[in-house]
Amino acid sequence: MPTPGASSRQIYFRLLGYVRPHWRVFLLSVICMGLAGAAEPVLPALMKELLDNGFGNKDAHALWFYPALIVGLFVVRGAVGFVADYGFGWLGNELVLDLRRAMFRRLVTLPTTYFDNHSSGVLVSKVAYDVTGVTSAATSVVTTIVKDSLVVAGMLGWLLYLNWRLTLITLVMIPCVAFVTRLFSARIRAASRSAQQAMGNISHTLQEGIEAQKVVKIFGGQAYEETRFEKAARAQRRANMRHVVAASAVPPSVQLFTSAALSIVIAFALHESVTDRTTVGGFVSFITAMLMLTAPLKRLTEVNASLQRGLAAAESVFDLVDEQSEDDRGTVEIARALGRIDFDNVTFSYPAHDRVVLTRINLSIAPGETVALVGSSGSGKTTLANLLPRFYHLQSGRILLDGHDIENLKLASLRNNIALVSQDVVLFNDTVAANIAYGSKRDAGMAEIEAATVAAHALEFIRDMPQGFNTLIGENGVRLSGGQRQRLAIARAILKDAPVLILDEATSALDSESERHVQAALDALMENRTTLVIAHRLSTIERADRIVVLDKGRIVEIGKHADLLAAGGIYAHLHRIQYAQDRADSEDGA
Numbered sequence: 001m002p003t004p005g006a007s008s009r010q011i012y013f014r015l016l017g018y019v020r021p022h023w024r025v026f027l028l029s030v031i032c033m034g035l036a037g038a039a040e041p042v043l044p045a046l047m048k049e050l051l052d053n054g055f056g057n058k059d060a061h062a063l064w065f066y067p068a069l070i071v072g073l074f075v076v077r078g079a080v081g082f083v084a085d086y087g088f089g090w091l092g093n094e095l096v097l098d099l100r101r102a103m104f105r106r107l108v109t110l111p112t113t114y115f116d117n118h119s120s121g122v123l124v125s126k127v128a129y130d131v132t133g134v135t136s137a138a139t140s141v142v143t144t145i146v147k148d149s150l151v152v153a154g155m156l157g158w159l160l161y162l163n164w165r166l167t168l169i170t171l172v173m174i175p176c177v178a179f180v181t182r183l184f185s186a187r188i189r190a191a192s193r194s195a196q197q198a199m200g201n202i203s204h205t206l207q208e209g210i211e212a213q214k215v216v217k218i219f220g221g222q223a224y225e226e227t228r229f230e231k232a233a234r235a236q237r238r239a240n241m242r243h244v245v246a247a248s249a250v251p252p253s254v255q256l257f258t259s260a261a262l263s264i265v266i267a268f269a270l271h272e273s274v275t276d277r278t279t280v281g282g283f284v285s286f287i288t289a290m291l292m293l294t295a296p297l298k299r300l301t302e303v304n305a306s307l308q309r310g311l312a313a314a315e316s317v318f319d320l321v322d323e324q325s326e327d328d329r330g331t332v333e334i335a336r337a338l339g340r341i342d343f344d345n346v347t348f349s350y351p352a353h354d355r356v357v358l359t360r361i362n363l364s365i366a367p368g369e370t371v372a373l374v375g376s377s378g379s380g381k382t383t384l385a386n387l388l389p390r391f392y393h394l395q396s397g398r399i400l401l402d403g404h405d406i407e408n409l410k411l412a413s414l415r416n417n418i419a420l421v422s423q424d425v426v427l428f429n430d431t432v433a434a435n436i437a438y439g440s441k442r443d444a445g446m447a448e449i450e451a452a453t454v455a456a457h458a459l460e461f462i463r464d465m466p467q468g469f470n471t472l473i474g475e476n477g478v479r480l481s482g483g484q485r486q487r488l489a490i491a492r493a494i495l496k497d498a499p500v501l502i503l504d505e506a507t508s509a510l511d512s513e514s515e516r517h518v519q520a521a522l523d524a525l526m527e528n529r530t531t532l533v534i535a536h537r538l539s540t541i542e543r544a545d546r547i548v549v550l551d552k553g554r555i556v557e558i559g560k561h562a563d564l565l566a567a568g569g570i571y572a573h574l575h576r577i578q579y580a581q582d583r584a585d586s587e588d589g590a
Helices: 008-017 020-039 042-054 060-107 112-117 120-128 132-160 164-171 174-213 213-218 222-274 280-321 379-386 411-415 432-436 447-455 459-463 482-496 512-526 559-569 570-588
Strands: 340-347 360-363 369-374 396-401 418-421 499-506 530-533 546-551 554-561
Touching: 008 132, 008 213, 008 379, 008 396, 008 512, 020 060, 020 132, 020 554, 042 060, 042 132, 042 280, 060 120, 060 132, 060 280, 120 132, 120 174, 120 280, 132 174, 174 222, 174 280, 213 340, 222 280, 340 379, 360 379, 360 396, 369 379, 396 459, 418 432, 418 482, 432 482, 447 459, 447 482, 482 512, 546 559, 546 570, 554 559, 554 570, 559 570
Parallel strands: 369 530, 369 546, 418 499, 499 530
Antiparallel strands: 340 360, 340 396, 546 554
16 A cells, blocks of 8 residues: 555645645635735734824824724735635535545445454544544645745745844744754654554444443443453543644744744844834834744644644545455456356465365356255355355355356446345344345335335334334344344345345344244245355255255265255254254243
């Protein structure tokens, strides 16, 4: 990724690239800010004129001229300042919107391995918090640099005009200020980066505490979770304090140099007043301009802290934006597949893990055939199913769909032919209808949606909801029972009507009555479709066309339910254990 090694200049100009589409607003804001800055030196100049020529002037016109001029000056400054502030505020929010859009666009295209290796809390923190820090670098910094640079230039010009000797004394402090700023830059940047990483850890810990709140309560984990959160929060506080120390050290250092220069200037000015080389108006104007010079100089020195904080945030943002999307190397598009699947000598291990999960898998599935994958935990059932939609890439071997190597198929074309119902049901905080007609089926008509819910035995409980199909179901369907959530997921798969189905224990969350209805719906759904069933409860796959038994990543048995029982192998052993467990549970329930 290019961002971590990029220089501050490269990151900053890349950030400004997001401002380019809004260059008209940016230009107007800069012009108005420039006008506001250019108006600043007028006040000390006005003070000189007022003191030297205004007092003692008996002209009635002068009595109102100077007050009116001062009011007019502040009206102009206020007007252009408002336009500039509004413009930069609009730009900042637009920049955050554009960056969040770019981050989320990249996020939904990242490979599964990325999510395996990164905490969701950290990713949420990047999109929700880190991105807001870039506005200080892209807009606030520009505001300060444009306005205060013009103020400094104007004030210095006026000072040179008044007394070039005293002005040279003032200029001595500028390289001292630059030295102090450079000295603290690296520390501020590093502290900002640490603070953002710590914020990601806080988000991660907070998210886990919220999502696992039932487990925390049942197992008495409150104290442990509080300790974890305390540790993460303290780490973030320490990082923030390192930033505060570095940023707070700059203004006093600048003020020290400023006060030293000011004291010398006053001494020289008093000496020159004795020799009549300066007027009262000139002296007051010089001191006023010099004092007005300290505020923009202070802001210019402090802008480095904002800049470094913004650049650290931009680094975090561009880290995500620069991540590689899923490898969609395929070039072939197919329409509706027949559904023939071939696993040809497939071997697989997860990235960054040495253990081989699947070894030399050879399996052919005919169109319309139902094949169940059975085995103990860790045998490779789910991994084998996850390879079919190309969530991961193979180390060796091939997987073919209708004779096409899936690596040669475009991802969209491949996945359009596959529907998935998992034991870990994923629903969105949206309406019932939107959860069923999701993704490519979002334009489905209500008649199609209702037909899918009928097939999934879900229509009855949906009609009992307050707003029916328009009812919001809460985060991941929290307002629904486990069986209802499962049936909505099944309805979504039914509506997609894909020729290949992956059922990962699709009836695991159902009670006996619901399971019977949904199993009947699934039986109808699986007709004329190739179905890969990952089974934990063996009673649900007894009627499968074939049962494939996996053990330690290898296929050890293939056959029908009755044949495998008769063979007395691993499947028969698993079946005896589960039958005994089910019988014991039934007796306990009685």
